[in-house]
Amino acid sequence: MIDSIAPVFSPASGDMKEISSPIAIQMTKQVHGKEQRMVIAGDADF
Numbered sequence: 001m002i003d004s005i006a007p008v009f010s011p012a013s014g015d016m017k018e019i020s021s022p023i024a025i026q027m028t029k030q031v032h033g034k035e036q037r038m039v040i041a042g043d044a045d046f
Helices: none
Strands: 022-031 035-044
Touching: none
Parallel strands: none
Antiparallel strands: 022 035
């Protein structure tokens, strides 16, 4: 379904323009005596 109404920008509601939010998380766990590592990174300025 496609919405035909454009979103409303409202600074009073906390909307911000041109602000990026880089996100990163690192996880580790032990499996059969070995350490597994995972890093997930993203950028939410789309």
